[in-house]
Amino acid sequence: xxxxxxxxxxxxxxxxxxxxxxxxxxxxxxxxxxxxxxxxxxxxxxxxxxxxxxxxxxxxxxxxxxxxxxxxxxxxxxxxxxxxxxxxxxxxxxxxxxxxxxxxxxxxxxxxxxxxxxxxxxxxxxxxxxxxxxxxxxxxxxxxxxxxxxxxxxxxxxxxxxxxxxxxxxxxxxxxxxxxxxxxxxxxxxxxxxxxxxxxxxxxxxxxxxxxxxxxxxxxxxxxxxxxxxxxxxxxxxxxxxxxxxxxxxxxxxxxxxxxxxxxxxxxxxxxxxxxxxxxxxxxxxxxxxxxxxxxxxxxxxxxxxxxxxxxxxxxxxxxxxx
Numbered sequence: 355x356x357x358x359x360x361x362x363x364x365x366x367x368x369x370x371x372x373x374x375x376x377x378x379x380x381x382x383x384x385x386x387x388x389x390x391x392x393x394x395x396x397x398x399x400x401x402x403x404x405x406x407x408x409x410x411x412x413x414x415x416x417x418x419x420x421x422x423x424x425x426x427x428x429x430x431x432x433x434x435x436x437x438x439x440x441x442x443x444x445x446x447x448x449x450x451x452x453x454x455x456x457x458x459x460x461x462x463x464x465x466x467x468x469x470x471x472x473x474x475x476x477x478x479x480x481x482x483x484x485x486x487x488x489x490x491x492x493x494x495x496x497x498x499x500x501x502x503x504x505x506x507x508x509x510x511x512x513x514x515x516x517x518x519x520x521x522x523x524x525x526x527x528x529x530x531x532x533x534x535x536x537x538x539x540x541x542x543x544x545x546x547x548x549x550x551x552x553x554x555x556x557x558x559x560x561x562x563x564x565x566x567x568x569x570x571x572x573x574x575x576x577x578x579x580x581x582x583x584x585x586x587x588x589x590x591x592x593x594x595x596x597x598x599x600x601x602x603x604x605x606x607x608x609x610x611x612x613x614x615x616x617x618x619x620x621x622x623x624x625x626x627x628x629x630x631x632x633x634x635x636x637x638x639x640x641x642x643x644x645x646x647x648x649x650x651x652x653x654x655x656x657x658x659x660x661x662x663x664x665x666x667x668x669x670x671x672x673x674x675x676x677x
Contacts, residue, residue, distance in 0.1 A: 394414040394415060394416060394417070395416075395417055396415065396417070396418060397417060397418060397419045397420065398418070398419065398420040398421075398422075399415065399418060399420070399421050399422065400422045401421075401422060401423050401426070402422050402423065402424040402425055402426075402444075403424070403425045403426070404423070404426055405426065405427065406423065406426040406427065406428060407426070407427045407428065407429075408428065408429075408430075408432075409423070409428055409430070409431065409432050409433050409434060410432070410433045411433070412433060412434060412436075412437060413433075413436050415437060416436075416439070417439055418437055418439055418440060419439055419440060419441045419442065420440075420441060420442040421434075421437065421440060421442070421443050421444070422442075422444045423443075423444060423445050423448070424444050424445070424446040424447055424448075424466075425446070425447045425448075426447075426448050427448065427449060428445060428448040428449065428450060429448070429449045429450060429451070430450065430452070430454075431445065431450060431452075431453065431454055431455050431456065432454075432455050433455075434455065434456075434459070435455060435457070435458045436458075437458075437459065438458050438459065438460065438461065439461060440459050440461060440462055441461055441462060441463050441464065442462075442463065442464040442465075443459070443462060443464070443465050443466070444464075444466040445466065445467050445470070446466045446467070446468045446469055446488070447468070447469040447470070448469075448470055449470065449471060450467060450470040450471065450472060451470070451471040451472060451473070452472065452474075452476070452477070453467065453472060453474075453475065453476050453477040453478065454476075454477045455477075456477055456478065456480075456481055457477075457479070457480045458480075459480075459481060460480055460481065460482070460483060461483055462481050462483060462484060463483050463484060463485045463486065464484075464485065464486040464487075464488075465478075465481070465484060465486070465487055465488070466486075466488040467488065467489055467492070468488045468489060468490040468491050468492070468510065469490070469491045469492075470491075470492055471492065471493060472489065472492040472493065472494060473492070473493045473494060473495070474494065474496075474498070474499075475489065475494060475496075475497065475498055475499045475500060476499050478499060478500070478502075478503065479499075479502065481503070482502065482503065482504070482505065483505060484503050484505060484506055485505055485506060485507050485508070485527075486506070486507065486508040486510075487500070487503070487506060487508070487509050487510065488508075488510040489509075489510060489511050489514070490510045490511065490512040490513050490514070490532070491512070491513040491514070492513075492514055493514065493515060494511065494514040494515060494516065495514075495515045495516065495517075496516070496518075496520075496521075497511065497516065497518075497519070497520055497521045497522060498521050499521075500521065500522070500524075500525065501521060501522070501523060501524030501525070502524060503524070503525060504524065504525070504526060504527060505527055506525050506527060506528055507527050507528060507529045507530065508528070508529065508530040508531075508532075509522075509525065509528060509530070509531050509532070510530075510532040511532065511533055511536070512532045512533060512534040512535050512536070512554070513534070513535040513536070514535075514536055515536065515537065516533065516536040516537065516538055517536070517537045517538060517539065518538065518539075518540070518542075518543075519533065519538060519540075519541065519542055519543050519544065520542075520543045521543075522543060522544070522546070522547060523543070523545075523546040524546075525546075525547060526546070526547075526548075526549065527549060528547050528549060528550060529549050529550060529551045529552065530550075530551065530552040531544075531547065531550060531552070531553050531554070532552075532554045533553075533554060533555050533558070534554045534555060534556035534557050534558070534576065535556065535557040535558075536557075536558055537558065537559055538555060538558040538559060538560065539558070539559045539560065539561070540560070540561075540562075540564075541555065541560060541562070541563065541564050541565050541566065542564075542565050543565075544565060544566070544568070544569060545565070545567075545568045546568075547568075547569065548568055548569065548570070548571065549571060550569050550571060550572055551571050551572060551573050551574065552572070552573070552574040552575075552576075553566075553569065553572060553574070553575055553576070554574075554576040555576065555577055555580070556576050556577065556578045556579050556580075556598070557578070557579040557580075558579075558580055559580065559581065560577065560580040560581065560582060561580075561581050561582065561583070562582065562584075562586070562587075563577065563582060563584075563585065563586050563587050563588065564586075564587050565587075566587060566588065566590070566591055567587075567589070567590045568590070569590070569591060570590050570591065570592075570593065571593060572591050572593060572594055573593050573594055573595045573596065573615070574594075574595065574596045575591070575594055575596070575597050575598065576596075576598040577598060577599055577602070578598045578599065578600040578601050578602070578620065579600070579601045579602075580601075580602055581602065581603060582599065582602040582603065582604055583602070583603045583604060583605065584604065584605075584606075584608070585599065585604060585606075585607065585608055585609050585610060586608075586609050587609075588609060588610070588612075588613065589609075589612070591613070592612055592613060592614065592615065593615055594613050594615060594616055595615050595616060595617045595618065596616075596617065596618040596620075597610075597613070597616060597618070597619050597620070598620040599619075599620065599621050599624070600620045600621060600622045600623055600624070600645060601622070601623040601624070602623075602624055603624065603625055604621065604624040604625065604626065605624070605625045605626060605627070606626065606628065606631040607621075607626065607631040607632055607634045607635060608631065608634060610634065610635070610638065611634065611637045611638070613638060614637075614638065614639065614640065615640060616638045616640060616641055617640050617641060617642050617643065618641075618642070618643040618644075619635075619638075619641060619643070619644045619645070620644075620645040621644070621645060621646055621649070622645040622646060622647045622648055622649070622672070623647075623648045623649070624649050625649065625650065626646070626649040626650065626651055627649070627650035627651055628651065629651055629654070629660065632646075632651065632660075632661070632664055633664060635664060635665055636664055636665070638665070639667060640667060641665050641667055641668065642667055642668060642669045642670065643668070643669065643670040643671075644661065644665070644668060644670075644671055644672075645671075645672050645673075646661070646671075646672065647672045658671050658676075662676060
């Protein structure tokens with residue numbers, strides 16, 4: 355044991371301790387055999403589910419590129435200034451309330467702070483290499499302080515408290531934007547995001563499909579669980595392959611004839627009653643999957659055969675494969 359390396363990985367809750375009882379958190383120095391072999395030369399360190407309460411004593415990791423600290427009890431981002439080689443940092447599902455102390459991590463490309471208690475986007479001024487930023491399931495009210503992240507390709511802000519889409523105009527490289535499960539009432543301020551291929555606005559308060567004219571590269575659009583009544587304003591989105599309009603108040607299939615690349619159409623739980631509007635999908639020759647269950651017209655005993663006649667390319671209707 356005398357020549358065995360030791361490294362403190364932080365404060366750890368002991369068996370039987372309460373997660374919220376800070377006084378019961380004790381400092382633990384763990385041997386490499388008790389946790390894992392921690393080599394100063396290691397490139398990747400997985401401390402997920404480690405019951406860790408504090409980030410500390412990571413300085414020996416001079417070459418670390420990927421650090422995973424998911425599902426712990428960490429309240430503050432700290433003591434990682436020396437980890438300048440980090441490319442990926444995961445702090446998913448902790449108790450962090452502020453984005454801070456990341457200034458020296460100039461090589462960071464992926465940061466995951468989902469499922470924490472963050473209220474503001476901040477502290478990323480020097481993280482110009484960021485490509486993927488995950489901030490879902492926090493308490494963020496406004497999108498801000500991200501315009502400078504020119505290399506960002508993915509931004510995840512689902513399940514927050516957003517009411518507006520704004521302050522995204524500098525994200526020229528963004529291809530994936532996830533804003534589902536917020537309180538957004540209008541699609542707007544996306545004009546400069548011309549490289550977007552995936553846009554998710556599920557579970558918001560949208561009343562109209564609009565302001566997508568400049569997003570000509572979109573191939574995935576998710577708008578389920580809103581209060582849309584009409585399919586419209588998709589004239590320039592001819593590359594769409596997946597269109598999700600489920601759980602809205604749409605009464606007719608229309609304005610989709612030009613979507614020649616469309617393969618998946620999800621429209622279950624709407625108010626479509628007339629088979630004549632379904633006929634409008636005859637021109638969409640690449641559709642292979644449709645979801646129409648719980649629309650009035652789906653009560654027709656010949657529902658599946660009729661859909662198959664209209665769209666011979668179908669391989670799946672609702673959750674069932676076509677025979």
